[in-house]
Amino acid sequence: MIQQIYPAPSHSYRYELNKDMQFAAAHYIPAEEAGKCSRVHGHTYFANLTIAGDELDECGFLIDFAVLKRLVHDRFDHRLLNDDTELFDSKDGSRFPTTEAVARIVCELVQQHLDTRPNRPRCIQVFLRETPTSYVIYRPHPEVRHER
Template identity: 65%
Template sequence: MMQQIYPAPAHDFRYELNKDFQFAAAHYVPHEEAGACRNIHGHTYFVNITVAGDQLNDSGFLVNFQLLKSLVHKRFDHTLLNKDRLFSEDLSERFPTTEAVARVIWEVIQKELDRAPNKPKCLQVFVRETPTSYVVFRPRKGDFA
């Protein structure tokens, strides 16, 4: 895993945790302006998840690191992202671009966090697709349940 300094989201929570991991996946962007990216190709995605909150759970965690990894790695590693139901061939907002990958990861994680009694929030998802290209997704306040 490459050493990386991530942009930090501003917040007033007591606790912030970050989890780094990577997964390998293929995708294609189903649009004529995508150029060569219209063809199936793969990446090793490097991901950083930032979660914050004020209360720890019954185990003393804000969120268990393994939960974060399992939500993303088990779902997306060694897959064709276009086949996942959270992506679409018809809606540009749901094409598996790096931007949408970051947002979908946030959606998957926040949906699970909304079930937690201590109500942590996923504040940021950083996705590096190549050594020179990355996306940061940060939800707006209204995106939280």
């Protein structure tokens, strides 16, 4: 993957890791207003996940890079995103497989897994490039951190 500098989210965590990956997927936006995008077409998506936290796990990781790849790449690569009706919905505009929604859903899927980890890392940013000239950044609202 080509080296790229991504916009850095502001945070106060001690550790931050970034995982780059790509996946090829097709989709369509089920709305006439989407123009050409209402027809099935594909992209090679480039994603960067930013994970942050204060504690490392028993292996010295925030999260193993391979786990992030399984969560995202294995779920989306060589798929028609619209077929994943667990994640996407052709009747709910907020769940059409737009780049914005895919970035949000990637963040939510990763965070669901991170929530099971004893060190409780956070997915604080998903950068998702759909084409060489178009990308989305999704940052979930920061949650109130409670000191242990």
